[in-house]
Amino acid sequence: MHTYQELQEKVQLGFESHCLPQTPRELYDPMRYLLHLNGKRIRPCLLLMGANLFTNRIDPFIEQSMAMEIFHNFTLMHDDIMDQAPLRRGKPTVHEKWNTPIAILSGDAMLVEAYKLLLKSPEQKIKPILELFNKMATQVCEGQQMDMNFETSGKVTIGEYLYMIELKTAVLLGASLKIGGILADASENNNDHLYEFGKNLGIAFQLQDDLLDVYGDSSKFGKQVGGDILANKKTFLLIRALELSQGPVLEELMAWLTTPVFDPNEKIEAVKEIYNQLNLPEKVQDQITFYHDKAVSHLENIQVEETRKQVLEELIDSLLYRQY
Amino acid sequence: MHTYQELQEKVQLGFESHCLPQTPRELYDPMRYLLHLNGKRIRPCLLLMGANLFTNRIDPFIEQSMAMEIFHNFTLMHDDIMDQAPLRRGKPTVHEKWNTPIAILSGDAMLVEAYKLLLKSPEQKIKPILELFNKMATQVCEGQQMDMNFETSGKVTIGEYLYMIELKTAVLLGASLKIGGILADASENNNDHLYEFGKNLGIAFQLQDDLLDVYGDSSKFGKQVGGDILANKKTFLLIRALELSQGPVLEELMAWLTTPVFDPNEKIEAVKEIYNQLNLPEKVQDQITFYHDKAVSHLENIQVEETRKQVLEELIDSLLYRQY
Numbered sequence: 001m002h003t004y005q006e007l008q009e010k011v012q013l014g015f016e017s018h019c020l021p022q023t024p025r026e027l028y029d030p031m032r033y034l035l036h037l038n039g040k041r042i043r044p045c046l047l048l049m050g051a052n053l054f055t056n057r058i059d060p061f062i063e064q065s066m067a068m069e070i071f072h073n074f075t076l077m078h079d080d081i082m083d084q085a086p087l088r089r090g091k092p093t094v095h096e097k098w099n100t101p102i103a104i105l106s107g108d109a110m111l112v113e114a115y116k117l118l119l120k121s122p123e124q125k126i127k128p129i130l131e132l133f134n135k136m137a138t139q140v141c142e143g144q145q146m147d148m149n150f151e152t153s154g155k156v157t158i159g160e161y162l163y164m165i166e167l168k169t170a171v172l173l174g175a176s177l178k179i180g181g182i183l184a185d186a187s188e189n190n191n192d193h194l195y196e197f198g199k200n201l202g203i204a205f206q207l208q209d210d211l212l213d214v215y216g217d218s219s220k221f222g223k224q225v226g227g228d229i230l231a232n233k234k235t236f237l238l239i240r241a242l243e244l245s246q247g248p249v250l251e252e253l254m255a256w257l258t259t260p261v262f263d264p265n266e267k268i269e270a271v272k273e274i275y276n277q278l279n280l281p282e283k284v285q286d287q288i289t290f291y292h293d294k295a296v297s298h299l300e301n302i303q304v305e306e307t308r309k310q311v312l313e314e315l316i317d318s319l320l321y322r323q324y
Numbered sequence: 325m326h327t328y329q330e331l332q333e334k335v336q337l338g339f340e341s342h343c344l345p346q347t348p349r350e351l352y353d354p355m356r357y358l359l360h361l362n363g364k365r366i367r368p369c370l371l372l373m374g375a376n377l378f379t380n381r382i383d384p385f386i387e388q389s390m391a392m393e394i395f396h397n398f399t400l401m402h403d404d405i406m407d408q409a410p411l412r413r414g415k416p417t418v419h420e421k422w423n424t425p426i427a428i429l430s431g432d433a434m435l436v437e438a439y440k441l442l443l444k445s446p447e448q449k450i451k452p453i454l455e456l457f458n459k460m461a462t463q464v465c466e467g468q469q470m471d472m473n474f475e476t477s478g479k480v481t482i483g484e485y486l487y488m489i490e491l492k493t494a495v496l497l498g499a500s501l502k503i504g505g506i507l508a509d510a511s512e513n514n515n516d517h518l519y520e521f522g523k524n525l526g527i528a529f530q531l532q533d534d535l536l537d538v539y540g541d542s543s544k545f546g547k548q549v550g551g552d553i554l555a556n557k558k559t560f561l562l563i564r565a566l567e568l569s570q571g572p573v574l575e576e577l578m579a580w581l582t583t584p585v586f587d588p589n590e591k592i593e594a595v596k597e598i599y600n601q602l603n604l605p606e607k608v609q610d611q612i613t614f615y616h617d618k619a620v621s622h623l624e625n626i627q628v629e630e631t632r633k634q635v636l637e638e639l640i641d642s643l644l645y646r647q648y
Contacts, residue, residue: 024469078432082425101406101472104428108402109465111435116458119451126450127443134440141433145348148425 001311002052004318007045011069014044014062020113030094030106031113034073037089042319043068043176049315050180050194053308061183064129067117068176071133074110075140077103082148111137121183129179136175143168150234161239162203170202190302197298197312204291205319210235211284214272226268232257236287237280241271244278292320325635326376328642331369335393338368338386344437354418354430355437358397361413366643367392367500373639374504374518377632385507388453391441392500395457398434399464401427406472435461445507453503460499467492474558485563486527494526514626521622521636528615529643534559535608538596550592556581560611561604565595568602616644 002010015035020028044065051058079085080093081103087093095103114133121129146164150156177198181191210228214237218225228235245253253274256267275281295316299309326334339359344352368389375382403409404417405427411417419427438457445453470488474480501522505515534552538561542549552559569577577598580591599605619640623633 021466024466024473026473027466027469078428082428100424102469104402104406105465105469105472108432108435109462111432112458112461112465115439115454116462119454119458123451126454127447130439130443130450130454134436134443137436138433138440141429141436142345142348142351145351145426145429148429149348149350 001056001308002048002058003311004045004049004315007048007052008041010048010059010062011041011044011065014066015069018063018066026098026102027106027109030077030098030102031070031073031110033097034077034088034094035070037091039069039073039089041069043072043172046173046176046198046315047180047183049312050177050186050198051184052180052311053194053302053304054181054184054186054190058184061180063117063120064179064183065176067114067133068172068179070110070117071114071137072172074107074114075144077107077110079144082144118179125182128182132175132178132182136171139167139171143171155242156234156239158236158239158243161234161236165206166199166203169206170199173202173205174198187303190304193298193301197295197302200291200295200298201316201319204288204295207236207284207288207291208320210237211281211288214268214275215281226264226272229268229271230264236284237275240280240283241275241278244280245274249274249277288320292316325380325632326372326382327635328369328373328639331372331376332365334372334383334386335365335368335389338390339393342387342390350422350426351430351433354401354422354426355394355397355434357421358401358412358418359394361415363393363397363413365393367396367496369639370497370500370522371504371507373636374501374510374522375508376504376635377518377626377628378505378508378510378514382508385504387441387444388503388507389500391438391457392496392503394434394441395438395461396496398431398438399468401431401434403468406468442503449506452506456499456502456506460495463491463495467495479566480558480563482560482563482567485558485560489530490523490527493530494523497526497529498522511627514628517622517625521619521626524615524619524622525640525643528612528619531560531608531612531615532644534561535605535612538592538599539605550588550596553592553595554588560608561599564604564607565599565602568604569598573598573601612644616640 020031022028047065047068048058048061051061076088077094080088081095081100085093086096091097093103094106098106115130118129118133119126143164143166146160147168150161150164174195175198178191178195181194186194212225213228213235214226216225224230227233228238232238241253242250253271256262256271296313299312299316302309344355346352368386371389371392372382372385375385400412401418404412405419405424409417410420415421417427418430422430439454442453442457443450467488467490470484471492474485474488498519499522502515502519505518510518536549537552537559538550540549548554551557552562556562565577566574577595580586580595620637623636623640626633
C-alpha cells in the first residue's frame, strides 16, 4: 500500500515525463503552467488509491490518474474565465497571464488530452471508464452552471446548494476512485461503494471549504479569508443564515448584502458575527459530520482486507480536519 | 446508396429525436439553438457517406454522425467567442444571445456530448474511432490557435496558411469520412484513402471559401462579401498578394491594410482590384484544382464498386462549384 505522499510523487513523475507538444506555444504553455502550479493532486491520488485497494500493481494506471488531474485543471481554466478570477493558487490565472481566447482554447485541448490518456486503458475497460467519465464531466458542467445561476437567482435552498456541490465538486472525486477500482478489476459492488465514498467525501470537503473561507487561518488558507462574504457567494453559510435569521438580524444581513459601498473587513466581521449568533459553524460542522459518516460507511462496506483501507481513512482525516 | 439530401434528412430526424436534458436551461438551450440553426450537416453526412460506400446498413451510425456535427458546433460556439463574432448563420451567436460564460460552458458540455454519442459505437470500434477523433480534435484546436496567431504575426507563408486550414477545417472532414469507414468495416487501406480524400476536399473547400468571401454573390453567400478584406484576414489571397505585389501596388495594399479610417466598400473594391491585377482568382482556382485532383485520386483508389462512389463525386461538385 502506498501513502498519499508516495502516490503524489508518482503522479508528479508522470507529469514530468509527460510530453505535450511545443507548438503552438500559446496552446500548450498554459496547460503546462497550470499543471505545474503545485496542486495537491487529490484526484489522481484518489484514482491510484482506488486501484491500490485491490492491487499492488498501480504503475500502469498513472496516465489515467493524470487524466483526472488534467480534467480538473481544464475546469479550473474555464471556471476562472467565467468567474473573472485574477489568481489561482496565488499565481495569475491563464486568461490574465495570456488572454481569454487562449484560456478557452487551451482548456478545450486539455479536455481532449484527458480523453487521450484515458484511452490508454486496457481495451475492455475503455467503455465503462469513459461512460463514467462522460457522465461525470456533464455533471460537472451542470454544477458549474447551477453555481453561476445562483449568483443571480433570488432564493437558493440548501437542497439546491448541496446538489450543486455534489455535481460541481463531489462526483469528480467519486469517479476518480471508481475508475481506479475499475482498472484494478474490483467488483461492481465495491466500485459503487468507492464512488459513493468519494462523492460524500467531496460534499463534506466542499462544506469544509465554505467554513474555512470564513473561519480559516489566513496564513494557511491560500485564498483570501472572507472572500465568499465579500462576493455575497451563496454558500451553505449564507443560505442557512438567510433561512434562519429574522427581524433586525435579517435586516442587518440584507443591508450588508445590498450595500454597494463598504469596508471589506467591517463587512466580513459583521457577517461573521451574524453567522456566530445563528450557531452556523456548529450547523455546518454537523453537516460535514453527516457526509463524513456516510463516506466512512461506504468505505466500510467495501469488501477488501481492512488494512488496505488505512490510506483512505487517513485521507479523510487530512482532508476534513485541515485547518486551512 | 443514399443521396446527400436523404442523409441530411436522416441526420435531421436524429437531432429531432435526440433528447438533451431540460435543465440547467442555460447549459442546454444554447446547444439546441446552435444545432438547429440550419447548418448544412456536411460532417455527419460525410460520416454516413463514408459508411454507405461499404454497407447499405447505415442507420446504426446516425448517432456517431451527429457526434461530428455536435463537435463542429462546439468549435463554432467557442471560436465565435474568440473572434467576437456577433452573427452565426445570420443569427446572434451564443455569447451574444446569452453571455460568454454560458457559451464557454455550453460548448464544453457539447464536446462531452460528442464523446457520449461516439461511445455508442460497437465495443471493438470504440478505441480506433476515439483515437482518430482525439487526434483530430487536438489538431482542430492547434489550427484555431495558429489562425489566431496569424492575426498578430507579421509574416505568414502560404505553407503555414495551408497547414493551418488543414488542421482547422480539413482534418474534421477526413475524420468524419474515416469514422464512417471504420464503422462499416472497411479495410485500413480504404479508410486511409477516405481520410485523405476528405482532408484534400476540405482544403479545397476552404480555399473556395476564401475566394467566395471576395468574389461571391452577396445574395447567396450568407456572410458579408468582403468581410475578410475589411478584417485584414490573412487568407490565401492576402498572403499571396503580399508575396507577389511590388512597388506602388504593394504600397497601395499596405496603405489599405494599415489605415484605421476607410470607407468599407471603397476598401473592398480597391483590394479586389489589386487581387485582380495579380491574377489571384486564377491562382486560387489552380490551388483548388490541385487539392480537388488529389481528393479525386484518393477516391479513385478506394477499392469498392465504382457506382457506390457517385454520391461522393456529386458532393465534390456541389461543394467546390458552389457560387455562394
